Amino acid sequence: MEPRPIILYGADWCADCHRARDILDAHKVAYAYEDTDNPDVHQRMMAASGGKDEIPVLVRGSEMIQNPSSVALMEWLGVEHAAEKIKHDVVVVGGGPAGLTAAMYMTREDIDTLIFERGVVGGLIATTDMVDNYPGFPDGIPGLTLAENMRKQAERFGAQIELGEVMKITDEGEYRRLETTSGDILARAVLVATGSGYKKIGVPGEEEYYARGVHYCATCDGAFYKGKRLVVVGGGNSGVQEALFLVRFASHIDLLVRSDLKASEVLRHKLEQAVQAGKITVHLQTTTDEIVGENNAVVKVVGTDKTTDKKVEFSTDGVFVFVGLQPNNDFLKASDIALDAIGFVTTNDHLQTSMKGVFAAGDIRSGATMQVATATGEGATAALTIREFLEGKLESANDIHAPQQG
Amino acid sequence: MVKNITIFTRNTCAYCGMVKKYLGVKGHTYEEVNIDQHPERQVEAFKLSGAMTVPVTVITKHDDSMEVVIGYNLAKLAPAVA
Numbered sequence: 001m002e003p004r005p006i007i008l009y010g011a012d013w014c015a016d017c018h019r020a021r022d023i024l025d026a027h028k029v030a031y032a033y034e035d036t037d038n039p040d041v042h043q044r045m046m047a048a049s050g051g052k053d054e055i056p057v058l059v060r061g062s063e064m065i066q067n068p069s070s071v072a073l074m075e076w077l078g079v080e081h082a083a084e085k086i087k088h089d090v091v092v093v094g095g096g097p098a099g100l101t102a103a104m105y106m107t108r109e110d111i112d113t114l115i116f117e118r119g120v121v122g123g124l125i126a127t128t129d130m131v132d133n134y135p136g137f138p139d140g141i142p143g144l145t146l147a148e149n150m151r152k153q154a155e156r157f158g159a160q161i162e163l164g165e166v167m168k169i170t171d172e173g174e175y176r177r178l179e180t181t182s183g184d185i186l187a188r189a190v191l192v193a194t195g196s197g198y199k200k201i202g203v204p205g206e207e208e209y210y211a212r213g214v215h216y217c218a219t220c221d222g223a224f225y226k227g228k229r230l231v232v233v234g235g236g237n238s239g240v241q242e243a244l245f246l247v248r249f250a251s252h253i254d255l256l257v258r259s260d261l262k263a264s265e266v267l268r269h270k271l272e273q274a275v276q277a278g279k280i281t282v283h284l285q286t287t288t289d290e291i292v293g294e295n296n297a298v299v300k301v302v303g304t305d306k307t308t309d310k311k312v313e314f315s316t317d318g319v320f321v322f323v324g325l326q327p328n329n330d331f332l333k334a335s336d337i338a339l340d341a342i343g344f345v346t347t348n349d350h351l352q353t354s355m356k357g358v359f360a361a362g363d364i365r366s367g368a369t370m371q372v373a374t375a376t377g378e379g380a381t382a383a384l385t386i387r388e389f390l391e392g393k394l395e396s397a398n399d400i401h402a403p404q405q406g
Numbered sequence: 407m408v409k410n411i412t413i414f415t416r417n418t419c420a421y422c423g424m425v426k427k428y429l430g431v432k433g434h435t436y437e438e439v440n441i442d443q444h445p446e447r448q449v450e451a452f453k454l455s456g457a458m459t460v461p462v463t464v465i466t467k468h469d470d471s472m473e474v475v476i477g478y479n480l481a482k483l484a485p486a487v488a
Contacts, residue, residue: 021485119421119478120478127421144420144423147420163428212457215458217421223418223441
């Protein structure tokens with residue numbers, strides 16, 4: 001008997017739909033793809049799923065499965081879990097300074113280590129113009145160069161880097177199961193080193209003009225603003241440093257700071273020089289309320305001067321946003337790993353998380369100081385602790401709990 | 407099926423390197439247009455993407471249909487070159 005045809009309801013923007021399609025393709029399972037961005041298709045999907053609005057939905061005759069895990073989908077399809085055979089001593093989630101350092105230490109001791117990176121190898125520093133406070137580089141070092149050097153050093157000892165994303169971690173006793181965009185992977189130990197990413201301000205116009213006037217990476221997009229006016233939002237180290245980088249392109253920069261400058265003394269001194277030269281104007285106690293565009297391009301930023309409570313406007317061609325960092329914890333929320341009230345991973349002194357065999361290091365760890373130097377240090381510590389765990393010398397942590405909310 | 411791939415890049419852009427690395431891992435060849443070296447082609451990248459950013463990856467399929475991926479976005483890039 002011919003197998004019944006499979007219909008996959010999904011959308012191009014849906015990562016889980018791509019994951020499901022990848023699994024079907026990898027196992028050479030034929031299916032019809034229906035795009036739920038079409039309202040008629042969406043209606044059919046809702047009918048098939050019994051009214052639950054979540055994709056992907058897979059239908060085979062009278063059977064239906066909705067947004068299944070990779071393993072559940074493979075079981076539903078009746079295909080072998082090829083990924084079951086993929087086992088590593090350690091999987092490092094995140095290839096920034098903490099993850100690369102840990103991988104370097106572990107592979108140097110012949111511990112089989114795989115790094116998963118969904119964004120840039122090197123993490124946030126790779127997108128930073130200059131790193132001035134990492135020891136050993138008296139004149140500073142371009143962030144991209146430092147990131148590349150760390151990658152090369154980790155790879156020299158045998159670390160493998162997989163470009164993809166981890167969606168979930170589950171404790172299965174001897175192994176931790178990681179659901180990834182490359183299928184399921186088993187690891188005896190896992191190091192969570194996903195770091196942090198730049199926050200959004202959360203104001204009207206920010207999403208709408210993303211990459212068309214609103215930017216979060218000066219080294220990527222700054223050069224598009226040669227001779228143009230810019231607004232930079234944020235008075236911390238990142239905001240001031242990136243404003244100073246953007247000065248080489250922009251004709252003038254308005255730096256909007258919600259409260260007072262929190263950047264380091266050295267950066268403030270450099271900022272003062274740019275202010276004296278008329279390149280940057282600093283607006284303290286000024287909130288950013290709206291990014292306004294016309295004809296598909298940003299034209300101004302509307303804010304409030306908190307000292308007078310009056311609205312203020314800044315004509316501009318583009319906005320660069322550096323208003324702090326947030327933990328990259330999407331997949332941790334889906335896993336049973338304790339986070340603190342803000343969403344960073346809670347650890348004990350051994351950098352163990354609440355899940356057996358899972359450790360955390362770098363910016364993602366609750367209490368981290370958000371420095372490259374401390375991230376590499378924690379990566380090294382985690383590597384040594386993980387080695388002890390693999391040798392059975394480290395007791396599991398039973399003292400880590402999510403803090404009480406409220 | 408992919409016929410050809412063009413990536414618009416700049417010198418200082420870390421995400422551009424990741425697109426190149428990903429395509430390399432997947433065995434694709436591509437033409438790189440570095441806008442810092444060829445500023446006259448910035449307009450072309452903008453027309454294709456509508457975005458003031460790099461990387462911009464333009465994938466032309468065998469039926470000459472075109473897909474444009476803005477930034478290093480694996481959820482879009484992976485299926486576009488599959």
